[in-house]
Amino acid sequence: MRKLVSYFKSAEFPRIVEVSENARKKVRNTLEAMDCSSALLITGKNVYDAVARKIEERLEGLVLRTVFVTTLRLEDVRRTEVEMGLEEVDSVVGVGGGRVLDFGKVISSELNAPFISIPSTASHDGIASPVASFKENGKPVSISTNPPAAVLADITVIRNSPIRLVRSGYGDLISNVTAVKDWKLGKEIKDEEYSEVAASMALMPANLLLAEADRLDLKTPSHLELLVKGLILSGMTISIVGSSRPVSGAEHKFSHALDYLGYGNGTHGEQVGIGTIIMEYFHEKAYGVGDWELIKSSLEKIQAPTMAREIGLTKEQVIEALQYAKRVRKKRYTILEDLDPSKEDFEIALEKTGVV
Ligand SMILES: NC(=O)C1=CN([C@@H]2O[C@H](COP(=O)(O)OP(=O)(O)OC[C@H]3O[C@@H](n4cnc5c(N)ncnc54)[C@H](OP(=O)(O)O)[C@@H]3O)[C@@H](O)[C@H]2O)C=CC1
Ligand SMILES: O=C(CO)COP(=O)(O)O
Numbered sequence: 001m002r003k004l005v006s007y008f009k010s011a012e013f014p015r016i017v018e019v020s021e022n023a024r025k026k027v028r029n030t031l032e033a034m035d036c037s038s039a040l041l042i043t044g045k046n047v048y049d050a051v052a053r054k055i056e057e058r059l060e061g062l063v064l065r066t067v068f069v070t071t072l073r074l075e076d077v078r079r080t081e082v083e084m085g086l087e088e089v090d091s092v093v094g095v096g097g098g099r100v101l102d103f104g105k106v107i108s109s110e111l112n113a114p115f116i117s118i119p120s121t122a123s124h125d126g127i128a129s130p131v132a133s134f135k136e137n138g139k140p141v142s143i144s145t146n147p148p149a150a151v152l153a154d155i156t157v158i159r160n161s162p163i164r165l166v167r168s169g170y171g172d173l174i175s176n177v178t179a180v181k182d183w184k185l186g187k188e189i190k191d192e193e194y195s196e197v198a199a200s201m202a203l204m205p206a207n208l209l210l211a212e213a214d215r216l217d218l219k220t221p222s223h224l225e226l227l228v229k230g231l232i233l234s235g236m237t238i239s240i241v242g243s244s245r246p247v248s249g250a251e252h253k254f255s256h257a258l259d260y261l262g263y264g265n266g267t268h269g270e271q272v273g274i275g276t277i278i279m280e281y282f283h284e285k286a287y288g289v290g291d292w293e294l295i296k297s298s299l300e301k302i303q304a305p306t307m308a309r310e311i312g313l314t315k316e317q318v319i320e321a322l323q324y325a326k327r328v329r330k331k332r333y334t335i336l337e338d339l340d341p342s343k344e345d346f347e348i349a350l351e352k353t354g355v356v
């Protein structure tokens, strides 16, 4: 018999979440409210010039050290820890994109210090999640961390970030549609635990932004807020379930396969966006539930890529990645395990959906 799961029992969430046009200005108050007086600031070189320098100024007297993330490997985190020696920090502030926030999550968890997540863009749902994605020897590795203690999502900063990254965040959010369908398959066929609350939290913002694609302008603050809040909710579902199950299904396996094989030049959200079109096609074909054309047209409307060549992929590379995807995280039951599509099935799907 399936063991009883008590989601929520041990789930931890950010204690402070602020999504506003001035959230960055709350950083000093946030640290002080947490009784923190000695912070490690993690950022990137571009982001420093664009926004983090000002945040450092706001934190005058509170920042003990500023670290720039260039590459994202565990050895980089360890090196920073060694360089810090006996310096005692009681908090970590991360200002940046996914790489910076992932670095910050890991180092803050290892130092057992609260992490303040200040996303400089909205490229994926790692903003508020308790997971960091690293690459070790070219292989993607997901590391469980503490969730950020606070998330300060500044819409002014995000609005001025590269639009390609924000469009990528849209792709990562709507991928929840196939991720949840895959989870339901796991529940029905493998008797997997399933949380209706987590699934709804993942689906609602994704469906809202799919429905609004016609009107969506990712430069308009109120629209951007919807996207950012959706990504934050998505990250929180990972806290509820203790894994990325509600927001990562076959479309993410495809993206991980591309990363592993080193194919193309797409961002995470661009890859999963295209993966979502393909996996929705398979769901719709097999079970009559889904609308891959809606996924595709919404991505087109926000000007995210929907064709392999737009992210530097050939048809052969896409097919190899789809075949490889079945070997990624084998225990996670998805439409790929369910249908076990052949090479010909993949070719038909790619042609029908216009991905190649
Ligand atoms: N934890 C999770 O759940 C997830 C993590 N990931 C991981 O996240 C990473 C990808 O994140 P992503 O954000 O797409 O990419 P990056 O963090 O690599 O950022 C992409 C580029 O955009 C720049 N940038 C970001 N914000 C701004 C800004 N406001 N102004 C100017 N430049 C800016 C960065 O500058 P700079 O060089 O200064 O950093 C960087 O050069 C990958 O490592 C991926 O594995 C992906 C999905 C989920
Ligand atoms: O990208 C993620 C969710 O959007 C993280 O998922 P993974 O656990 O598949 O890396």
Ligand SMILES: [Zn+2]
Pocket (backbone or CB within 6 Å): 124, 125, 172, 247, 248, 252, 268, 272
């Ligand atoms: Zn993702």
